[in-house]
């Protein structure tokens with residue numbers, strides 16, 4: 001229905017703003033584009049479903065998200081991938097894991113702060129009825 005399409009359009013506009021804000025944060029640069037598998041040849045043998053902010057921006061445009069939680073599920077995936085691929089106690093891995101957790105908490109906090117919960121409830125109803 002027209003009302004549902006209006007709601008999903010508003011969701012896409014909101015998610016683009018959130019995604020852009022995360023992508024322009026210098027601390028999250030390592031999450032802004034897909035891991036370069038030329039540079040990291042074993043990445044795809046370890047991580048079954050890569051995810052990054054540029055890919056998420058494309059998924060918004062392809063209408064892949066029907067509620068904010070779907071978007072946050074990809075944030076969770078991106079974070080889990082980073083923890084899984086960079087588990088060691090060395091400083092580089094530790095910084096990546098810290099940044100992954102910081103990105104995840106920032107995304108949840110931004111959405112909670114800027115999204116009306118009734119709006120998200122409406123989006124979830126649209127998702128669940130499809």
Ligand SMILES: O=C(C1CCC1)N1C[C@@H]2C[C@H]3C[C@@H](O)[C@@H](O)[C@]2(C1)O3
Nearest residue numbers: 030031035039040081082085086096
């Ligand atoms: O997991 C990641 C990204 C961090 C969040 C996603 N990478 C795997 C490689 C290991 C480490 C050092 C570089 O080799 C660089 O290529 C990567 C990128 O960081």
